[in-house]
Amino acid sequence: MVPCNPDKSLRIRLDSKDVVFRRSHRDGQKQVIQGDVTFYTQSATTIKSVKVLLQGTRKVSWLTNTLQPQNVGQKEIILRQEQRLHTYVKSAAQASRAEPGLYTWPFSFTLTGDLPESVTWLPQDSYICYAITAEVTTGILSKTTRTTEHLRLIKSPSFWSDDLFFAPSIRELCFPSDFTCQVSLPQPYEPIDGDLILDFKLTAHHTKPIKIHSIQLNLFQIVQLIVTKDGSPWRTTKNERHITSTTLQPSDIAAFLEHTPAAHDDCADAICFSVPLPLPLPPYSPTQSVDEDNLKVRYKLRATVTTEDAQGKTCGKSVVFSPQLFVPIRSSPSGLEASREADDRCPCASSTTLPIYGEHVFDTLYCGEVPLAAEDALDFDDVGWRTARL
Incomplete structure (x- = not known):
C-alpha cells in the first residue's frame, strides 16, 4: 500500500507476505520477517523519525438469537513489536534537512511458533490478522506519512502434499x-x-x-x-x-x-x-x-x-x-530481491501461490449461543480428542 502524495511516497517491501510456520518453527525455532521501509521525497525536508510496527489482532463476535439479540465479542492484541529505525537529533552531527531522493531503512521481526494463524474469511467481524505499519514524520509541523502491509500467518504441517504417511x-x-x-x-x-x-x-x-x-x-x-x-x-x-x-x-x-x-x-x-x-x-x-x-x-x-x-x-x-x-505449500520464488523486483514491475501484483479461502462456506450469519458443552472443552490433535489446557 503506497500513500497518495504528490511530493512524498512511502512503501514497505517484504521478503514475503505469507509467513509459513512448519513443524520445526512450532517446536521452538523462530521465524524471521525481513524487509525495508522505502521513503521517496521530491523536495528537501527534515526526516524527524521513522518507525515500523508489527501488530497482531484477534477478534471474535457474533449476534445471539435471544428475544433481545445481543452482540457478544472479544478483541485483544496478541502481538505488538515496534522498532524505531531513525530519529533526528538536532545537536547531532547530521544534516538538518534531507536532500530529495530515495531513502531506505531495513528492519526485521522475529515471530514465535505459538502465535495463531491468520483467519480473515469469517463473517460477523471475526478475524485474526497481522499487519506491519510504517510511519515517517517530516517537516517543521511533524507531518506523518503512514502505510500498512498485511501479513498472512500460515501454520502448515511439516510435510508436502505428495509425501503423507500416517496411521489410518x-x-x-x-x-x-x-x-x-x-x-x-x-x-x-x-x-x-x-x-x-x-x-x-x-x-x-x-x-x-x-x-x-x-x-x-x-x-x-x-x-x-x-x-x-x-x-x-x-x-x-x-x-x-x-x-x-x-x-x-x-x-x-x-x-x-x-x-x-x-x-x-x-x-x-x-x-x-x-x-x-x-x-x-x-x-x-x-x-x-x-x-x-x-x-x-x-x-x-x-x-x-x-x-x-x-x-x-x-x-x-x-x-x-x-x-x-x-493448505499444501508449494515451491515458489522467494527472497527479498525477487520481492523488490516484483514491486518495481507492478505495485499491486501478488506473488502468492496459495489458494484463497472460499467465502461461500459462510453465506449464513452466525446466530445463537450454546452453553460450553463437554466436547467443546477438548482440543483436537493428530490422533483424537484430548483434554484442553485451560
Whole structure:
C-alpha cells in the first residue's frame, strides 16, 4: 500500500507476505520477517523519525438469537513489536534537512511458533490478522506519512502434499444379518484441493450374498467461536455446515469393484473397495483446519452404509471421522530481491501461490449461543480428542 502524495511516497517491501510456520518453527525455532521501509521525497525536508510496527489482532463476535439479540465479542492484541529505525537529533552531527531522493531503512521481526494463524474469511467481524505499519514524520509541523502491509500467518504441517504417511483411522459397523463393514480413512491429513478417500471392507459370516442398498458420504464443517474470561472459556457459539456429499447406489459400487485391483491376503474373504469424496475446487475450496484458543475449525466426515435383507428391509448405520485439511505449500520464488523486483514491475501484483479461502462456506450469519458443552472443552490433535489446557 503506497500513500497518495504528490511530493512524498512511502512503501514497505517484504521478503514475503505469507509467513509459513512448519513443524520445526512450532517446536521452538523462530521465524524471521525481513524487509525495508522505502521513503521517496521530491523536495528537501527534515526526516524527524521513522518507525515500523508489527501488530497482531484477534477478534471474535457474533449476534445471539435471544428475544433481545445481543452482540457478544472479544478483541485483544496478541502481538505488538515496534522498532524505531531513525530519529533526528538536532545537536547531532547530521544534516538538518534531507536532500530529495530515495531513502531506505531495513528492519526485521522475529515471530514465535505459538502465535495463531491468520483467519480473515469469517463473517460477523471475526478475524485474526497481522499487519506491519510504517510511519515517517517530516517537516517543521511533524507531518506523518503512514502505510500498512498485511501479513498472512500460515501454520502448515511439516510435510508436502505428495509425501503423507500416517496411521489410518478405522471404524467397524456390525449389522444384525451377521455382516460387518470395516471403514477406514487411510489418510487423516488431506490437502484442501484433493479427495477424501474411504476404504471399505465388507465381510459376511454366512453363505448368503451381501446386498448393499447404498453408501453415502457427507462432509461437514464445524466453526466454533469462544469468548474467554480470566483465561477460561466463558461463552461460545457453534455453527455446523454441510460442505459436500456423494451417494453410491449398487450399480456404482459394482463399477468401483470392477476397477479395484486384485484383493490382498487380508481381503481374500471379503469385498474391498475405495470411495473418493472430491472436495470443492477453488474458489469454493474448504478452509484449512484451525485449532486456536478462541477459534476452531473442524471437519466431520460421516459415512452411512445401508444394507438390504432378503425380505427387503433396510438397515443403515453410520461412522464419523475427523479429517484434518491443510493448505499444501508449494515451491515458489522467494527472497527479498525477487520481492523488490516484483514491486518495481507492478505495485499491486501478488506473488502468492496459495489458494484463497472460499467465502461461500459462510453465506449464513452466525446466530445463537450454546452453553460450553463437554466436547467443546477438548482440543483436537493428530490422533483424537484430548483434554484442553485451560
